[in-house]
Amino acid sequence: MKITDFDYYLPEELIAQDPAPRRDESRLMVLRKSGGAPEHRTFKDIVEYIDPRDVLVINNTKVIPARLWGKKEGTGTVIEVLLLTRINDHTWETLVRPGRRVRPGTKIIFGDELKGTAQEVLAGGCRKISFDYQGQFEPILDKLGSMPLPPYIKKEPADPQRYQTVYARYPGSAAAPTAGLHFTPDLLEQIKNRGTAVTSVILHVGLGTFRPVKVEDITEHKMHSEYYEIPVDTETIINNKQTGGRTIAVGTTTTRCLETSGLPGGQVRSGTGRTDIFIYPGYDFKVVDGLITNFHLPRSTLLMMVSALVGRERLLSAYEEAVRMRYRFFSFGDAMLII
Structure with a gap:
């Protein structure tokens, strides 16, 4: 596969410079792995798509002024x-x-x-x-120090905490796990009240997540390793989820963490370590059934990972529709749910 296979046209004005007025009022595109047209909702509607049997996994790393x-x-x-x-x-x-x-x-x-x-x-x-x-x-x-905002964000947010998730707990990241920026405490409580288990991992976001691909053949790209941790409680919750339940990862960092420790049958192994896993089309997911994510940069490893879950052509078609419908892209932008 070539790097040009993961390119798409994005008008510069669609790169979000500010977060939405409320975290959970970003737009949400829902893309089903089984097929069909994308659905267009608001992020707080995500509760309608998460089943009580599911497990929602968050990354509770905290961005440092790096x-x-x-x-x-x-x-x-x-x-x-x-x-x-x-x-x-x-x-x-x-x-x-x-x-x-x-x-x-x-x-x-x-x-x-x-x-x-x-x-x-x-x-x-x-x-x-x-x-x-x-x-x-x-x-x-x-x-x-100062918050390490991506270079495509041209100004500091009025509230620096908007570049932290509401559940950020363990300092160590050089960038935010941005899919989680859409959640509010109330929205998480709604999800829990429906019976869905919400559990956490840690992956301190570093160079592996945002380093650009500089080789023509993407299989030659080498990921930089990042620290991760899967608590015993999270192993227990995922490995004992109800029949028919899905493991839904909040963000590509959570996905990398879970897939690094994945076992046959959708189970995970607790522990700590460093991961340099690179997920691109052709990868066979072991743990993650669904993904909440933002809209990613062209030619990025994040775009490649999402392509692996839903298919490259289908994802790029959805991105074209997002551009037509004026979705907001990247860290402060809108969200996508893949189930």
């Missing part, structure tokens, strides 16, 4: 650092720009409270940086 701006010691060159993975108390795997300016030994000054030293160049052009600070790192990051 973007830092510093100056190269000696020259004053401005350096942007995006924190990806914490290696130990003082060392992180990062992305830096401009990378050519940050060689091993380069020192970066972020302020009186924080300095960094580049240790080595890692796979994929990442840098290992050791940070020097006094006290706890998190309060310093809260003070100096």
